[in-house]
Amino acid sequence: MSDVPESASSPPDSRGAGSTGREDTREEAAGAGPTETETVHLLVANEGDRDALEELLAERYRVLTDRDGPSPRADLYLVEDRVFPRYRSELRELTHESHPTFLPVVLVRQEGARRRSASLLEDAGPRTGDDGRPPIVDDVIDAPIDSPRLFRRLRSHLVRRSQSIELATRVSTLEERKRELRGFKRVVEQTGHSILIADTNGTIEYVNPSFERVTGYDADEAIGRTPRLLKSGAHDEAFYTDLWETITAGEVWKGAVINERKDGTRYVVDQTVAPITADGDIEGYISVNSDITDRIRRERQLERRERELEILRQILTRVLRHNIRNDLTLVAGYAERIAGDLTEPYASMGEAILETAERIERTSEKARTISSILEESGELTDHDLETVVQGAVATARERYPDATMAVDVPSDCRVTAGTHFRSAVDNLVENAVRHNDGPEPTVEIAATTTDEGTARLVVEDDGPGIPEHELAPLDSEAETPLEHASSTGLWLINWVVERADGSLAFDVTDEGTRVTVELPQAGSKTEIDDRPILHDEPTID
Template sequence: ECHVLPGEGREERWLQHSSQPIQAGLYAGGRIEHYYDITDRKMAEGRRRLLATAIEQSSDIIIITTPDGTIEYVNKAFEQVSGYTAAEAVGQNPRILKSGRQDAAFYRNMWATLKRGEVFEGRMVNRRKDGASYTEDATISPVFDEAGRLVNYVAVNRDVTERLQIEAELHHAQRMESIGRLAGGVAHDFNNMLGAIMGYAEMALERLTPDEPLHGDIQEILKAGKRSAEITQQLLAFASRQIVTPRIIDLNAAIDDMLKMLGRLIGENISLAWTPHAGDCKIEIDPAQLNQILANLCVNARDAITGQGTISLTTRIAALDRDTCAKHQGMTPGCFVVLTVSDTGHGMDRETLEHLFEPFYTTKAQGKGTGLGLATVHGIVKQNHGFITVDSEPGIGTTFAVHLPCRADAEVEVSDDETSELPQGRGETVLIVEDELAILQVGKAILEELGYQVLTATGPEEALQIAGGNEGIALLITDVVMPGMNGRELASRLRLGRPGLKCLFMSGYTANIIAHHGVLDKGVHFIQKPFTRQDVA
């Protein structure tokens, strides 16, 4: 073959050359040279090679089968995604990829479309050689010869597993953000109302003796108010908007202190097994949040057990690298303290696991749960830069593994001892600023009972006017979220002329004004609405 390169006035051509010697006659000893123009053929071969290379190197999965479905060809993308080599796949039926996630109706529709000579397009979940599932968008086309006979099927499939995971994570994040904003608004207004209800009920209870008829009724009002406040806090925890004061604690020591409480929580029919890690398990978290995590997980485990069973608590240290985390959605590399809570209950199926951490999702009977317990746990773990994994088998049990960043080099912080006696004021002047009149009146009454002189303002502008004529104000108690000016801005204005003025912020939801990601800014003092007389003292 000869390749004639293009030049001036000359096109690129391919020629096939053959030479034949002349044996006799006038031209004996000479040769006959034959040249055939094979340009069209070479160009067609080049296109076929280009097509074969493109198919082989395509990032999309390409499968060619016979009319009866026997695989004749797969490209490298097929090998990479499915885990099967070409040698293993050729001669097999695509059923080797079947996951069981598509029903019979799906396949009937697919084959009906193909038998009509039409292109089938659909999304399906298939199974890799190692048993893992993956999702692909498939386009399957029938191939006909010149006579119109069906000779092959060609499937061009795209692995969309990772894209769907990213989209799901984005959708989840957007949904959580929306619910978080809703929770914040609900918490602010709802906690204001609860504060008034609980405050007046508590003051009324102080004026009654236990034998009076109204005493028990008001106690029930307080109980209902506290339960409502707990639900609001669960909403904020789920949305990672709970106001917290994290400190360094040893997880093992904290669980030791909680064992009696957890034992009462799960009941006598269920055994509680505790296996701590041999070394330190230091983490940074608000102890109240750790109590919420353990209580919710243990209650969930208790409710999953019928009759007798066992709940096991363990701790360990785990170092996770990038390769490990890449294989598991939601994991991040680093050193973690891992708290596992396992039960011998009835376990969960795939559908339940997919909705497990969604708010208000519950498989319990009506009235047996709010559906916020596990959502609360998920929110708390996320707020503390950790993650949670779940392993469950129907009929066997469930294991939750809470991963929280390890703080091995930090010193454990000891909390101040709480006092049972309420501290009393000595006539100091307190300015309380609250745009909700009911809360303002309750706060004024509580503070006066505690021995303080109280000035009240229904908004920041009024507070500035009152403060201008009262130099003796020792403490500012202000709502955080108010129209016109927020509580932090008001405190800054008042401190311009009173550098030593102390400030206590109060709110049902701070909207990141005095806290970021739920953690209070340094030097900020905060009381959560609804509050009790003891909280204020």
């Protein structure tokens, strides 16, 4: 057959002109082109020609000679023009399926068969493929085949295939990375954690939607700035220095941080900051933050509840028992004397007995109220301040008709407090009247609202003032052995106010006593108070 390479059919000393032997071919191809692992499928009709080509190509490539059809394992197809029509549809399918990876088909055109092969190439040659699909035939080699020229052409196509496979692999890897990044972005944008990514200088490059929601800063406002825009002033520079030194050393930093929102309110986050590394080099930092403000508040409420329960135990075992025992001893003493002689001055003692019994009843009622306060869930409700104050004043007027009480409370003021808020106001008003030794006690009650979202209730009287030793236990948050039931009402007021995250202040002067209660207005944001958040953590101002 005329398409068999001359070097494969002639002895070394009788090579045709323009042809080189296999030794020349090996030397020319050595060190260039694809490795000898590519697979070439020979689709040749004549068995002798096929064997000669197989012998030649087997020195470099794996060679397939199966004539049942083009093998999908091949890297290149060397097809004789006489058998091309038989395999055309299969080759078209294989090359189209392989696209965009290059799968070369080289047509071997017999000598004198140009006209016949031209018709084959009309729908299979390089000029086809205008529809975006690859052509079937990528190259044509005319017989007789020159071995060096054959190897050069095959090498060129196999190099191109190798490059296309590498490119396809890179594209596939890139697409996979893109899919992973899209998945990661969806997770980051849908998570409830606030996430911030910064470069090695600490400049913010990305924030997720949760960051915007928690901090109040839009992404455009945060990107390009540093995390110091959230600095609240609650931590000293040493705190941030430790954080920065930890992450720049390639380690992960974890801790509780008090930040400040755009609107100026403070919040607490459980923060994890980690370096982003590539090949051992730090390329940036990622900060993941979980808002734990509510958890801290609940923990604080639990700690406060535990303290209150301990105080209640002290009151029930020492304070109330001590005072009730003393009062009952007094009752028993008066009763003995009355039993012995009902004449004056013993008749007046009967009135003292009655007053003592009333005092015992009031003390017991306060104890029951305190116990009820400590047993409730701590849930806060809204109260109409005017209604509560007017109710307390009406009760006090029934008990003390000689007292003068002036009320100035706005009708549209609502506050947030526990269910025993009315009991606290009752005690405020009653204390202002009952401890006044004047013939006509005067009490003024007024309320105002503040720009900080709170309501301020002030109760003033013209009495002798609350003794300092009765106020001292409120400051120490512990029961003292010197004063017991005399300050039980103040304990009740203090607990109700504290449970509502409010404040209580006493101002005692020669003209009387002023008690100021400040509570959150209904619907306002409750600020975090200034007690410690965590052990060894700074306080929130």
